[in-house]
Amino acid sequence: MAKRFNLTGSGTLLARDQARVKNLRARANARLSGTPLSSDAVISVPADNQAVDYVINVEVGTPPTTYSLLVDTGSSNTWVGAGKSFVQSSTTRQTRDAVSVTYGSGFFEGTEFTDTVSLGGGLTINGQSIGVATESEGFDGVDGIVGIGPVDLTVGTLSPDTTTTIPTVTDNLFSQGVITEDLVSVSFEPTTEASVVNGELTFGGTDSSKFTGAINFVPITTTSPASEFFGINQSIKYGTSTSILSTTAGIVDTGTTLILIATDALSKYQRATGAVPDNATGLLRLTQAQFAKLQSLFFTIGGVTFELTPNAQIWPRALNTAIGGNANSVYLIVGSIGTPSGEGLDFINGQTFLERFYAVFDTANSRIGIANTPFTTATTN
Structure with a gap:
């Protein structure tokens, strides 16, 4: 994973984080009230540390297109199109749903597709839900998000299937037998450089090192x-x-x-x-x-x-x-x-x-x- 600076739009780090908190609360309360919101197979993926957030390279499609996505345990949708445009391929399938998520420092809305997704190191998922943004804001310098939070956070993000959950990449890696446990471990490290690869996501287990x-x-x-x-x-x-x-x-x-x-x-x-x-x-x-x-x-x-x-x-x-x-x-x-x-x-x-x-x-x-x-x-x- 790579750590990335992106201080456009919301001013200071604190203001951006506080905006995110307000949104997290709103999304949780909306879900609770039922109202819509406007080791045998343990594989590690390197993450690039860019001092404000962490990004990972994700391949989508056959043949694949590589997207740089923010790693987020506070949301659960995976989507692209904020920067690089989505490229359809032989494995791309459009669903009947529109998809949208609001974050503290931005939003995206677009169309749901399913496609082959690879996180590297043999971590390949067939038929992963991918949101493709037709409009987004607040994600300068990246292509979208890989959401690895609890799956229930995806309820209400689809339309018309508002009550449907969308399995996360971690859920699908587990259900498709790629990893042996439905978990992801996170290793970040402090840095004095504006950008450095010094983080790691380990899907399916832990990295004892x-x-x-x-x-x-x-x-x-x-x-x-x-x-x-x-x-x-x-x-x-x-x-x-x-x-x-x-x-x-x-x-x-x-x-x-x-x-x-x-x-x-x-x-x-x-x-x-x-x-x-x-x-x-x-x-x-x-x-x-x-x-x-x-x-x-x-x-x-x-x-x-x-x-x-x-x-x-x-x-x-x-x-x-x-x-x-x-x-x-x-x-x-x-x-x-x-x-x-x-x-x-x-x-x-x-x-x-x-x-x-x-x-x-x-x-x-x-x-x-x-x-x-x-x-x-x-x-x-």
């Missing part, structure tokens, strides 16, 4: 609306004694860049760190002296505590100017989710969390696994 110690599995939370996604319960503490967020529900999400926490939790974090808002980036900013005193954040998930070091809490300083910041400043990657705690989606462990911890999105067993990695304590940033 990418994590250390045991994987801690927890069930999907039952608290709504986090339960509609890959949601978990966790608490967060700053240092050894300062509670930032009591045990509550949120989600693990590759499509969110930052770590977002409830507004009251962020106020506690800001007081503890002494950080001030930075108008240029939208992030919290520390002085060098404050950074020298920054303490770790401790995330307790299923009784196991994971340490987010001071270095892991800051934006890569070599990339400050890429987000409109000052090269000599220190910016924090913890931001506000936009709502107070107690709303059922009180945090998002986004990409900056996943660059320090391995994650297993286990659809078959409705659970999420988290493990430490060789980069948990890295001083990359």
